[in-house]
Amino acid sequence: MGHGTQHAFRSGITLCELMMLWAYIYCYQLTLDSHINAAKTNHAHRQTLKSDRRTPPRSEANGISSSLPSNTPVAVYCSKTNKITQCNDIAKKEGIEIGHGLAQAAALCPYVHILPFSEEAEKHMLTQLAHRLYPLASDIVLDNHIHSNSVNGLAVRLDNLTHYYGGHTPLWKTLTQALAEADIRYHFASAWTIEAAKVLALHKLNTYLHTPDDIKKALSACPLSITALSPKVIDSLARVGVSCVHQLLAMPVQELGRRFDNNTIMYLTALRGETFPRVTLFRPLEHFDNFILLPFDIENTQHLTPFVTQQFEHLSHYLRARNLYTSSISVHIHFREAPVMDINIHSALPQSSVKSWLPLFSLKTENLELPEPATAITLTCQQFEEIDSQNGDFFSDRFNDIAQKQLIGRLNAKLGDNSTFQPRAADSHQFEYMTVTESSAGNCTGNYAYSSDITPTFTFDVPKPLIQATQICFGPVRLHSEWWHDSPTKRDYFIAQTEQCVRLLVFKDEESRWWVQGLFC
Amino acid sequence: MNKSLSVLNNHPHIWRARDQRQSETKFSLGFPRLDKALNGGVASTGLVRISSLTGMGELSLFKQVICQHRTHKLVVFINPPGILQSPWLENLGLKAQQVLVVKPGSEQESLWAAEQCLKSTACHCVVLWSNAVNQKEARRLQVAATHNDALCLLYTPPQQQASQLGYPKANLSDSQATPSNQSDSALPITLDIALKGKPHALAVNIRKQRHGWPEDNIVISHRWTPDNQAIKWAMAHNTLSDQALHSVS
Numbered sequence: 045m046g047h048g049t050q051h052a053f054r055s056g057i058t059l060c061e062l063m064m065l066w067a068y069i070y071c072y073q074l075t076l077d078s079h080i081n082a083a084k085t086n087h088a089h090r091q092t093l094k095s096d097r098r099t100p101p102r103s104e105a106n107g108i109s110s111s112l113p114s115n116t117p118v119a120v121y122c123s124k125t126n127k128i129t130q131c132n133d134i135a136k137k138e139g140i141e142i143g144h145g146l147a148q149a150a151a152l153c154p155y156v157h158i159l160p161f162s163e164e165a166e167k168h169m170l171t172q173l174a175h176r177l178y179p180l181a182s183d184i185v186l187d188n189h190i191h192s193n194s195v196n197g198l199a200v201r202l203d204n205l206t207h208y209y210g211g212h213t214p215l216w217k218t219l220t221q222a223l224a225e226a227d228i229r230y231h232f233a234s235a236w237t238i239e240a241a242k243v244l245a246l247h248k249l250n251t252y253l254h255t256p257d258d259i260k261k262a263l264s265a266c267p268l269s270i271t272a273l274s275p276k277v278i279d280s281l282a283r284v285g286v287s288c289v290h291q292l293l294a295m296p297v298q299e300l301g302r303r304f305d306n307n308t309i310m311y312l313t314a315l316r317g318e319t320f321p322r323v324t325l326f327r328p329l330e331h332f333d334n335f336i337l338l339p340f341d342i343e344n345t346q347h348l349t350p351f352v353t354q355q356f357e358h359l360s361h362y363l364r365a366r367n368l369y370t371s372s373i374s375v376h377i378h379f380r381e382a383p384v385m386d387i388n389i390h391s392a393l394p395q396s397s398v399k400s401w402l403p404l405f406s407l408k409t410e411n412l413e414l415p416e417p418a419t420a421i422t423l424t425c426q427q428f429e430e431i432d433s434q435n436g437d438f439f440s441d442r443f444n445d446i447a448q449k450q451l452i453g454r455l456n457a458k459l460g461d462n463s464t465f466q467p468r469a470a471d472s473h474q475f476e477y478m479t480v481t482e483s484s485a486g487n488c489t490g491n492y493a494y495s496s497d498i499t500p501t502f503t504f505d506v507p508k509p510l511i512q513a514t515q516i517c518f519g520p521v522r523l524h525s526e527w528w529h530d531s532p533t534k535r536d537y538f539i540a541q542t543e544q545c546v547r548l549l550v551f552k553d554e555e556s557r558w559w560v561q562g563l564f565c
Numbered sequence: 566m567n568k569s570l571s572v573l574n575n576h577p578h579i580w581r582a583r584d585q586r587q588s589e590t591k592f593s594l595g596f597p598r599l600d601k602a603l604n605g606g607v608a609s610t611g612l613v614r615i616s617s618l619t620g621m622g623e624l625s626l627f628k629q630v631i632c633q634h635r636t637h638k639l640v641v642f643i644n645p646p647g648i649l650q651s652p653w654l655e656n657l658g659l660k661a662q663q664v665l666v667v668k669p670g671s672e673q674e675s676l677w678a679a680e681q682c683l684k685s686t687a688c689h690c691v692v693l694w695s696n697a698v699n700q701k702e703a704r705r706l707q708v709a710a711t712h713n714d715a716l717c718l719l720y721t722p723p724q725q726q727a728s729q730l731g732y733p734k735a736n737l738s739d740s741q742a743t744p745s746n747q748s749d750s751a752l753p754i755t756l757d758i759a760l761k762g763k764p765h766a767l768a769v770n771i772r773k774q775r776h777g778w779p780e781d782n783i784v785i786s787h788r789w790t791p792d793n794q795a796i797k798w799a800m801a802h803n804t805l806s807d808q809a810l811h812s813v814s
Contacts, residue, residue: 444637447687451639454685455667455678464667467651479651481666495652497791501624502647517765517792539790545762546620547790563620563647564790 064320065203065254067234068241069223071196073130074169075120075337077228079159080132082339083114086350117153121146122161129161165420168335170196174326176226179365179446180218181205184326185238197245199238209450211457216252218453235259236317239272243289243315246270264290271315277308289315332425334358341417345409348377348421352405355423356398365445368428369394373401378420385414394429474525475503475549475561498539500549500562507559510550514540517547539564580776592630599769602780603756607716609634611755612707614719619646621762624692625657625789627718631690632658638689641682643667644675646694676702683709683717691717703752723759
């Protein structure tokens with residue numbers, strides 16, 4: 045007995061010094077996220093089409109009928125368990141909750157849009173997410189439907205990476221940025237083993253912990269029901285008065301050994317961070333395989349274009365990062381009933397860009413008739429060709445994408461989250477609102493960027509009174525504020541030059557006062 | 566003595582005026598006289614200091630350098646003097662996703678950010694606004710830029726130039742300031758220029774350049790912002806009398 049306690053004590057010491065650290069990313073609505081993303085892509089594509097080519101109204105009407113407006117309640121339904129497994133905010137507002145049956149959901153909200161739940165599709169999406177993270181983190185474990193039903197997540201080992209990223213914060217910022225780009229909702233947590241991190245993530249902790257004390261404290265607060273213990277075991281534990289993880293952590297090992305079978309003990313010791321079960325690490329495929337679920341059924345091959353474009357983009361990123369070209373790809377179109385349709389496209393010249401593959405795809409599918417509406421598409425590419433090292437330009441930007449992410453993660457880690465941003469064009473003609481500076485300009489569509497040749501390089505936060513002698517070189521340009529603003533303004537803008545030849549954007553307001561608003565650099 | 570001197574003479578970093586033009590990559594600015602004075606343009610890597618007032622066209626001058634090279638990489642603006650406007654960037658020829666703005670809290674943080682950007686290999690050009698850079702900091706930026714194939718444009722206010730030319734400083738009590746300003750002229754950088762505004766033109770003084778001679782007063786005439794020339798021209802060439810203009814038939 046004495047030997048056992050000593051062992052536990054020693055392993056506790058090593059934990060503090062060389063603790064493994066895993067992050068668990070619990071993706072609780074993959075199907076819904078992929079539906080939203082696909083709908084967004086389609087919308088953006090339609091916008092560009094509208095502005096570029098003036099699509100004839102007929103096809104536009106088609107588009108509206110097939111794509112859903114953004115305020116539709118959407119829910120994902122699993123037919124095996126007869127339960128709603130995922131639903132969006134609008135559906136929640138209508139009263140639909142996760143766990144409801146289909147009939148109950150339909151009764152609450154008759155016009156809810158139901159997406160079928162498919163394990164296969166979710167696994168595809170999870171693998172794609174792992175592919176996305178793989179350039180940033182080496183040890184990734186896919187966790188889907190192994191222990192319990194309908195939990196999809198990724199575990200990423202962090203302790204061996206902190207060294208390369210220079211600390212916990214830059215590493216985590218880099219990973220979260222990649223996740224943000226994937227546009228996926230998730231809960232996360234970190235702990236000494238995958239099992240412990242998973243329990244915390246299911247508890248929706250959403251905090252990055254890396255000291256044993258913090259992790260222990262957080263784990264203690266979790267109820268037993270979210271652990272992977274079988275209901276039988278939880279029952280028997282409840283009978284002896286153990287109802288939360290806190291008591292489990294305090295229990296000595298030999299006590300556990302007397303009560304439970306081997307599997308449960310394995311799990312419990314892993315939860316306590318005393319053993320580290322073997323896991324299969326994710327290895328990326330040697331060929332390219334990208335699956336996408338369509339947000340709605342598509343009958344016309346032309347409407348496939350935005351989704352195929354998205355896949356070509358993935359392909360070109362994949363090829364670029366590996367310094368490869370390809371001369372043949374295949375697009376597989378999935379249907380509900382009919383067998384999968386394979387379209388093989390060959391190109392005379394090995395190429396990698398979206399620009400070169402997309403015209404080939406549209407040429408190939410121009411006269412193609414789909415036997416029934418398509419539900420999903422896969423893009424695969426098996427054969428690659430190395431690029432000869434003559435092409436120096438290719439080498440110079442191979443790791444550019446990753447380097448950019450690392451840089452932004454690093455800057456944000458030290459200077460604060462709001463210290464870096466990319467200026468985006470906004471939907472306004474007024475100089476104050478032309479540019480959006482938030483790091484995530486989510487609410488700005490960016491489709492109708494207002495361009496003008498009298499925009500200054502810099503504007504001030506608030507206009508300053510003009511107090512020096514200037515000479516006007518251009519103007520006036522009269523700008524009214526939009527009618528829906530609370531305090532309407534009417535301003536006459538000029539470009540003026542000071543004696544030192546500094547060019548300013550000045551304006552005269554309605555009361556004939558002069559203000560400086562910006563600079564031309 | 567002679568021997569040791571000749572050994573020194575072999576050092577590859579010593580440049581002699583009689584040497585032929587170096588074979589380093591240059592980015593043309595697009596202004597023939599200036600390009601000629603700079604032996605082809607701005608070096609593709611290293612630190613360039615521009616002393617100028619804000620708002621004289623100091624960014625537009627480098628339009629070709631910023632926009633036409635290494636377009637897959639980022640252009641980072643650190644500590645800009647205002648809110649950078651995206652339509653202006655578009656007019657210049659920069660895509661929004663290629664631009665990153667960094668707003669650090671202090672001078673030290675902006676220098677740190679500049680160095681990180683240069684070292685990241687993700688940046689084509691780092692545009693930094695800073696009031697004072699000493700020799701050591703300039704050297705760090707110069708090394709970070711040249712080793713990672715990037716360019717750093719450092720914008721400083723023109724006061725530094727005045728103190729260098731020997732004008733008495735107003736505040737002499739700060740004994741530390743004087744030596745740092747004296748060594749300022751000897752910053753170990755690729756190019757040091759000062760800009761002076763003229764109506765619809767810009768005068769460039771090359772104060773110091775690597776592998777070349779300084780040159781003063783290179784005047785560049787430009788039309789980077791729209792002007793009322795068309796209206797003035799129309800007014801000047803108006804042959805109709807006032808009455809004819811307003812007559813109603």
